[in-house]
Amino acid sequence: MPRVSIPVTEVTRAGIAPAAETNGNATDNHVVANNGKVILLVRNSNGAATARTVTVRFARDVDGQAVTPRTYEIPAAASRYIGPFDQATYGAQMQVDVDHADLKLSAYRLP
Structure with a gap:
């Protein structure tokens, strides 16, 4: 199966609502469009x-x-912001793997 895409929400000066979470998929894993200004928010729902x-x-x-x-x-019941990810190192289609469905992912792109 192809990797599950994580939608990217553009951050604006006007402000944005929190992005919808993508449920972790430890079988197919994930991909996110990366322009070098992407930050992941990863929440452990355990x-x-x-x-x-x-x-x-x-x-x-x-x-x-x-x-x-x-x-x-x-950590359990915690969230972490991770990034940004250099496009030359991580790629334009960044691959993200999770070890369990307890992880919930959302992606944000800085202007």
Whole structure:
């Protein structure tokens, strides 16, 4: 199956409502359009003491070698803003993986 797209909400000076969350999909994972000014908001909806992990993949190899993806641990019942993500490093179609459906994702683009 193709990766699940995370819609990107443009931040404006007039203000915006919070973006709709995309439910984490640990089977197909996610992709988000990235112009280098994208920030992810990742919320762990697990109310117990279970931290969850989100992984952002690099778009390229270094000297022919795969680079270990960047991981972020999201504590139980907590949210984290992550980014921005350089387009040359993470790609125009940034791949985001989650380890559990407890993670809820939304994306924002800065002007």
